[in-house]
Amino acid sequence: MAITRKQIMSVFILLVCVAGLVFSAFAEEKLKVGFVYVSPVGDAGWTYQHDLGRLELEKKLGDKIVTKYIDSVPEGPEAERVIRDLAKNGHGLIFTTSFGYMNPTLKVAKMFPKISFEHSTGYKTAKNVGTYMCRFYEARYLTGIVAGEMTKSNTLGYIAAFPIPEVIRGINAFTLGAKSVNPDVEVKVIWVNSWFDPGKEREASEALITQGADVITHHTDSTAPIMTAEEKGVYSIAYHSDMSKYGPKSHLTAATHVYGDFYVKTTQTVLDGTWKSDTVWSGIKEGSIELAPINPAVPADVVAHVEAVTKGIAEGSLHPFRGPIKDQSGKVVVETGKSLSDDDLLAMNYYVEGVLGKIPK
Amino acid sequence: MFFKIEARPEPSKAMKYFSPLVAALLMLFSGLIIFSLLGKDSIEAFYAFFIEPVNDLYGIGELFIKAAPLMLIGTGLAVGFRASIWNIGAEGQLAIGALFGGYIAIVFNDNSGFFILPLMIVAGAVGGLLWASIPAFLRTVFNANEILVSLMLNYVAILLLGLLVHGPLKDPDGYGFPQSVLFSDSALLPILMEGTRFHLGVLIAVVGVIVGWVLLQKSFTGYQIQVAGLAKNAASYAGFKYKKLIWIGLLSGGTAAGIAGVLEISGPIGQLLPTVSPGYGYAAIIVAFVGRLHPGGILLSSLLMALLYLGGESGQMNLDLPAAVTGVFQGLLLFYLLATDFLIDYRVCFSGFRKEAI
Numbered sequence: 173m174a175i176t177r178k179q180i181m182s183v184f185i186l187l188v189c190v191a192g193l194v195f196s197a198f199a200e201e202k203l204k205v206g207f208v209y210v211s212p213v214g215d216a217g218w219t220y221q222h223d224l225g226r227l228e229l230e231k232k233l234g235d236k237i238v239t240k241y242i243d244s245v246p247e248g249p250e251a252e253r254v255i256r257d258l259a260k261n262g263h264g265l266i267f268t269t270s271f272g273y274m275n276p277t278l279k280v281a282k283m284f285p286k287i288s289f290e291h292s293t294g295y296k297t298a299k300n301v302g303t304y305m306c307r308f309y310e311a312r313y314l315t316g317i318v319a320g321e322m323t324k325s326n327t328l329g330y331i332a333a334f335p336i337p338e339v340i341r342g343i344n345a346f347t348l349g350a351k352s353v354n355p356d357v358e359v360k361v362i363w364v365n366s367w368f369d370p371g372k373e374r375e376a377s378e379a380l381i382t383q384g385a386d387v388i389t390h391h392t393d394s395t396a397p398i399m400t401a402e403e404k405g406v407y408s409i410a411y412h413s414d415m416s417k418y419g420p421k422s423h424l425t426a427a428t429h430v431y432g433d434f435y436v437k438t439t440q441t442v443l444d445g446t447w448k449s450d451t452v453w454s455g456i457k458e459g460s461i462e463l464a465p466i467n468p469a470v471p472a473d474v475v476a477h478v479e480a481v482t483k484g485i486a487e488g489s490l491h492p493f494r495g496p497i498k499d500q501s502g503k504v505v506v507e508t509g510k511s512l513s514d515d516d517l518l519a520m521n522y523y524v525e526g527v528l529g530k531i532p533k
Numbered sequence: 534m535f536f537k538i539e540a541r542p543e544p545s546k547a548m549k550y551f552s553p554l555v556a557a558l559l560m561l562f563s564g565l566i567i568f569s570l571l572g573k574d575s576i577e578a579f580y581a582f583f584i585e586p587v588n589d590l591y592g593i594g595e596l597f598i599k600a601a602p603l604m605l606i607g608t609g610l611a612v613g614f615r616a617s618i619w620n621i622g623a624e625g626q627l628a629i630g631a632l633f634g635g636y637i638a639i640v641f642n643d644n645s646g647f648f649i650l651p652l653m654i655v656a657g658a659v660g661g662l663l664w665a666s667i668p669a670f671l672r673t674v675f676n677a678n679e680i681l682v683s684l685m686l687n688y689v690a691i692l693l694l695g696l697l698v699h700g701p702l703k704d705p706d707g708y709g710f711p712q713s714v715l716f717s718d719s720a721l722l723p724i725l726m727e728g729t730r731f732h733l734g735v736l737i738a739v740v741g742v743i744v745g746w747v748l749l750q751k752s753f754t755g756y757q758i759q760v761a762g763l764a765k766n767a768a769s770y771a772g773f774k775y776k777k778l779i780w781i782g783l784l785s786g787g788t789a790a791g792i793a794g795v796l797e798i799s800g801p802i803g804q805l806l807p808t809v810s811p812g813y814g815y816a817a818i819i820v821a822f823v824g825r826l827h828p829g830g831i832l833l834s835s836l837l838m839a840l841l842y843l844g845g846e847s848g849q850m851n852l853d854l855p856a857a858v859t860g861v862f863q864g865l866l867l868f869y870l871l872a873t874d875f876l877i878d879y880r881v882c883f884s885g886f887r888k889e890a891i
Contacts, residue, residue, distance in 0.1 A: 240850065242846065242849050243856055245846075246811045247806070247808070248801075248802055248806060248808070248811065249730075249800075249802055250811060250846075252730070252801065253843075253846070257847070257850055261850060271710065275804070295710075334807075335699060335709075336711060337709045365692070518708055519708055520709075521709050
């Protein structure tokens with residue numbers, strides 16, 4: 173009997189679905205602290221930053237706690253089971269580190285009222301659920317200054333994931349930073365509709381460079397934009413982690429977030445029995461936001477200016493969203509001398525002047 | 534050549550049904566080797582992976598809610614696969630089903646009534662059916678390859694769902710985050726076992742499997758499908774309309790996937806999200822084949838597949854096994870299944886150093 177077409181087809185189909193799956197598709201008295209990650213830890217990116225925080229927590233409080241992480245947990249019903257399992261296995265404090273874990277975290281928290289939960293980047297809290305997030309936009313503003321100074325074409329490229337306020341805030345802060353030193357700058361945005369998709373991020377980077385962008389940055393998770401910029405000989409600014417090893421020449425700096433302090437402090441309050449549900453939004457002042465080392469290609473006076481602005485933001489004398497700020501139509505959205513409130517920042521759904529294109533609806 | 538492969542004169546009928554079992558046992562055995570290579574006590578790892586996840590009522594509930602969409606979609610797909618109609622688009626059909634059902638839930642969010650849930654399920658079924666009718670239409674009218682069309686439509690469907698959840702279906706009070714309002718109680722499937730997430734949808738999925746069984750094993754249409762899959766020409770000589778079978782094959786998969794989408798959003802998720810499935814539409818294809826395209830087998834293989842998912846999490850939690858172990862197990866299972874299937878029809882003859890007669 174020869175191998176029939178049907179058999180070949182079934183092998184082919186099985187291969188297709190395996191590929192599809194892959195792509196769609198990681199001391200008795202001690203306090204157990206659980207972490208839920210949305211992706212594998214890897215060596216750069218969102219989850220990597222959280223894991224650095226976890227490692228610091230282990231280093232500082234390792235004699236009083238043990239940590240455990242579950243990675244590659246999809247947002248949705250899977251998350252609820254994983255969080256519940258952590259709670260059931262005696263974890264006294266659980267950090268859930270992705271926006272999509274918000275409702276699952278709240279559901280599990282209701283079942284385990286004695287356990288403390290901390291959810292990152294969400295907006296719902298409960299008696300035993302706090303939230304924490306970094307003021308990513310502060311670092312975006314600083315990197316915008318670097319980009320505005322280094323561009324020759326006055327066109328900056330921005331690869332963005334999803335049109336939610338957090339991402340839009342980053343684009344606006346970056347643009348305002350760039351325009352503060354170079355009023356002629358324009359920012360082109362490409363949405364890739366994914367938090368992590370090296371292929372699409374690479375394509376978007378190439379498209380932006382073809383359209384004249386000579387500094388590109390990204391609000392996605394992979395190192396592809398940095399690597400593409402390195403190949404094409406333009407500058408890049410990374411997000412989440414220092415990605416300079418992926419683009420020694422192109423990588424100007426990176427907007428990074430640091431969780432070690434927060435994890436140590438929060439865990440300490442749980443150990444002390446003083447933990448309370450809270451909404452933490454911390455930035456440069458608290459050491460939660462940092463710039464990666466700036467590339468020597470950036471002139472010293474620019475570095476000095478960035479440092480001065482950093483200090484200003486930390487002291488509160490400077491706010492990235494200080495008026496006058498105009499939206500794309502030229503309408504003043506923040507009056508001179510005023511700064512946007514946290515509530516307005518959290519709900520931001522418009523582009524400022526200087527960003528090209530429209531927010532996808 | 535030390536060995537040659539030759540066709541068996543008479544493939545064993547019994548082994549056709551036993552080979553998935555053999556494959557599963559080989560998978561377990563290889564798993565034990567992998568565990569010990571990773572430096573874990575293999576018995577302990579085995580326990581963590583396959584027993585721990587289901588050693589309490591909650592775990593059993595989880596097993597079933599994970600298996601429910603797989604068995605439902607797998608059965609729907611099997612109808613087409615038996616007739617050699619290859620619907621790879623269940624993932625997209627699931628997304629459209631969830632979109633249709635979720636739309637009903639959002640529209641009636643301020644109402645309560647027993648009609649909402651049935652309406653959602655019907656809407657989901659219609660959504661999946663409509664989406665699957667695109668490849669069916671293109672195949673029957675233009676002879677376009679349904680594998681490619683249905684596969685490509687997955688991306689279209691998932692993007693469409695994402696677009697609408699980012700836009701008109703977004704929760705107006707949700708700070709612009711891409712997710713719908715939480716559904717009201719009338720749009721949620723009731724929990725059947727206190728303290729678990731075992732919901733009515735699991736029973737609906739089982740009913741779907743039974744319907745599939747009647748259709749495939751007990752109806753004349755099922756017989757036609759069988760004949761068409763085995764010998765297309767014989768089917769047309771017998772006067773069976775192949776085009777009709779194409780429609781039935783694709784639409785049954787689409788309908789099942791659409792209903793599965795609604796069961797997900799009205800069950801464990803409870804709202805509409807940009808992604809509603811962690812790849813159930815693809816996994817169900819594996820489930821269908823491991824289950825021998827027979828609803829009874831699919832029921833069992835969906836439970837096995839679900840256990841592999843849960844085991845991966847449990848292994849990570851208890852033994853620090855890497856999350857990728859789940860993927861390794863799935864790959865092993867498929868590999869052994871293909872290998873055992875091959876050996877049903879063929880045998881390896883060791884010829885040693887004898888001279889080959891060419």
